[in-house]
Amino acid sequence: MHHNQLPAHILQKSSLYLIVLDAKGVIQQLNDCAAAAFQSEHTGVGTDFQELVLDKFQDKLQHILQKVTNGEILLNQRLKFPTKTSKGILTLRLDFSRDGDSIYAMGIDVTQEDKEQQALQAISELGNIAAWYYNPITKELFWSKECYKMHGIDPKDHERDQKGFYNYEAEIQERAKAYLYKLLETKQPYEYIETVQKETSTTYLRITAEPVFHNEEVIFVNGTVADVTERQEYIQKLEYSEETKNLALKGIRSGLFDHDIKSNTVYYSLAFKKMLGLSIKDDFVPEETFRQMIHPDDVDEALQRHLDNLNKDTAYYFNHYRLRHLDGKYRYYEVYGYCKKNEDGSTKRLIGNLIDVNERKLNEQMVEKNQRRMRAMINNGFVYIFLLDTDSKILLTDTASAGIIQGDFGVHPLETTVYFKNVIPLNFKHTFTNSFNEALKGTTTRKEVERVMHQGNSQWLEIKYTPITDTKDEVTSILITALDITERKIAEIAVKEAHVKAQELNSLKTNILANFSHEIRTPLNGIMAISELLLTEEDAEERTKLLAYLKESKDRLLETVNNLSNFSEIEAIKSNLTLTVHDLNYVVESSYREYDHLAQQKAFEYKLILDKSIPKVEIDEQLFRTAFNNIIHNAIKYTHAGGIVVAITSDATRKEATISVKDTGIGIEANNLEKIFDPFMQESIGMTRKYEGTGIGLSLSKRYIEILDGSIEVRSEVAKGSEFIIKLPLHS
Incomplete structure (x- = not known):
């Protein structure tokens, strides 16, 4: 008879656990037995059943529900649930089936028979000999039979608890509790070696613990205890022997190792581990771990030499390679050792000394x-x-x-x-x-x-x-x-000549400015004086004369301003523009290639990214090249490492093309970004006056781009680089 064919009152009062779920796994009904186990202010009808199982069983339950929803019947499915009872963890063996839109889960409590299995499971998972567990909710500490036997206690002895953990010295108990409380706080597993002193002997126990989670909270702790006395005594003997050897090797940066070929485990001395930055907690390290530290360029040849050493007739061993430390750097080492052979001539053990020869190699x-x-x-x-x-x-x-x-x-x-x-x-x-x-x-x-x-x-x-x-x-x-130094001497002579010319030009500039200053002030003074007289003069004839004088001053001032405007190079360029439509990719690439040799000399990345849409712009090619070449030349000059990327993009929506020149050079201070395009800005912030001889600087580059109806801006960060962005209207 199927369970859903049983009378309802039998199912309700049965000692079996019955849980009815909907297709999503939400509890629809619980019988009395299940309600007693799950019912609380937070659980019961309407609760997602998946929230009740331990975290590690949630995927399993999800898999079960998917299969049962598809019509399968699953029997003997073990699931574990946290409880606040003395049981700590409730283990149910459930059968799952579907009837209509409901999923039925019915089974029995197998917690008691599962305790020992749980302990054995902990052993298999953690890889030791005897198991224990602790319930932080009920404060219950459980030892497996093997755990009692390890301590010489009969598992059937009613006083076994007093003879077990609580029979340890207070210091050992407090240390164990401290580790356990730390696990509950940090939710991290732990492992340590405990020394137990007896009247005639010393026992070493390796104690491990692993937390069990529900809703990311620790609700159980599985642990193991292993007697490692023989191993610890062996290690101590090796360490004592190592100390003796270290005295003999004092002054040499080296470390000893003992490689058991059959088990493929290697014991490294303390000096060895410290020298290479290995964890001093690990007594034995797999050979593969050590091989991964060898430089990739050395590993194949080093491995071949290693195998040749093991297979040759003589017992003496020699190898050399570079090893990586924790800081990521490699150092040179040489290995001298002795191979202990089997009767058939194969090597069963390799004892050697790793010597740091990095300084010698360097x-x-x-x-x-x-x-x-x-x-x-x-x-x-x-x-x-x-x-x-x-x-x-x-x-x-x-x-x-x-x-x-x-x-x-x-x-x-x-x-x-x-x-x-x-x-x-x-x-x-x-x-x-x-x-x-x-x-x-x-x-x-x-x-x-x-x-x-x-x-x-x-x-x-x-x-x-x-x-x-x-x-x-x-x-x-x-x-x-x-x-x-012929070129340098020629350059020095040229600099001296240029300096003389610069002084002459400066003197000429001073004279020109003085003349223009006089020519501007004189008519301005006349305009101001005549304007004041006109305000008070009432005689018509005199007013006519004053107006004539005013016009004369005005014409003189206008002539001066026009002369000053005509003197400007910018105005001359504007009046002589030759605008033609150009492929922006081609123009930029031509300028880019002019400076390729300078970038190669500095040995940094010099990259050009073209726009696949091939944008067209209407420009004066010579004027644009002059401005753009100055930007690239500046980028190369002030970049010493990293690289320069020139990128062209276009935005059809905004109808503009963008040229970006991005470098990883010295950068520009934030307070100078707004001034960088001002005339003589290079001198005012201490930059080299590279472009003064030709009159082309960042100030002129900006003016030239603006003449072409474009714009230029700069983004920069000191010591990280700069990006100059030129925008030009697309040709429609």
Whole structure:
């Protein structure tokens, strides 16, 4: 007979648990037994049944309801519920079926038979020997049979509780309670080693605990106890042995390890773990964990060397690789070890020492790098380079200099003894002698000399004499390097000439401004004076004369203003615009590519993003290029790392195209953002006066863009970069 065919009064009074749910899992009816278990001010008819089960069983219940809704019958489904009774957790074994729109769940209480199973489940989940649990609601502490047996107590002894946990010393009890209370507060599992002192021996227990949740609250605690005495004693022996070895290895940055090949576990000494930043709580670490610390570029070769070491006939082991620390940096290590073999020759155990050789490796790399640099400098870095002994004998020189000496004097300085003082021009000898003698005294000197080439051109050289000393600070050789500074000297001369021109222009500007000031004040004074006279003069003839004088002053002032306006470069440009329709992508890309070589020299990202819609704009191409080139050039100049992105976008709705030049340069202070487009703003905030010579700066860029009916704005943050945004109307 199906349960829904039983008389209602039997189901209502039965010791079976009967719960009737709707299709969504909401309780429609409970019999007396179920009501006693679930009925409270918060639960009962109308409650979502899923809210009553433990958190870890909610997915299972949802799965059951889905299957039963689809017509399946599910039997012997175990679900667990929190209660406020002494049982702590109620375990029901329920059968689920559907009748019409209702789902019936009927079953029995299997809590008692499930306690021991629950303890065994905790063992399997937490991986230890004996289990216990604690109910924070009822304050009940339950020990499994194995737990009592571990402590030498008969599980059937009525006084087992007094002989168990509460028989521990007060200090151990308080420590256990402290860990338990912390778990209830933090909702985090814990694990620790407890030392139990007996009259004739010491026992080490590893205690673990795992919380059980309902509605994200801890309603139960599962735990385990494991006797790890043998393991702890073994570790202590290893640590004692390690201390002895550490004394022998004092002064060497190293750590010991013991690798059991069969179990693939590795014991690392305390010094080893500290050196690599491994957790000191873990006694044994899987080999795979260690391999993951090896640099990706080294791991394959290191693994192959490891296998070759294990398989070779000799017992001695050597390997090397880089290892990652917790800070993410890699250091160089070498491994020296000894392989203990089985009878068949296979390795069963590897005992070794990991030695930090990072400083040595870095020094070796530095020496090699310096040697490469020296070779590059000798052949490419300078026009001429010579290494001389204290008698000026040439010990080393570059290929080009050796060829010149051989061509001019018929001797090769690296194949025969050649003295530098004998193979230099006569006009250099006096300078050489003075500087060489200073270098022999330990003083570094620099001299700039002009050399006349065969074609009659001048070549400027900066010659540096560097003394090289030994460990006793005695000069053993002199390094002479000659750097071509011709371009710099030409630039210096040009700067001086430009400075003179700038002074002349400044004087001219002062005179012009003084003249215009006079020309403006004079007619203004006349206008003001005549206006006052007109207010009081009543004679018609005199008023006519005054009006004539007023017109004369007015015409003079207007002429002055017109002259000033015509003097302005901007007005001249406006009157000579050549507006044509252009592909904005093409114009911007052309300017962008002009500065590609400058970006490559700085070795940062230089990126252009074009607009796929190919926007058209009506502009004076030359005027736009002048303004836009200045923006790009500024971005490259003030960006030293990161990169520059030039992006073109268009908005058909707003009928405008946008060009963004975004860099990661030095940025602009917030209080200068509004002033950045003002004339002479670069000088006022201390920026280099890069564009004054040509008259093109950010101020002119803004004016040029505005002449083209566009706009320009800037966004910036100091030390993070700037973004200049140019907007132009789209050509319709």
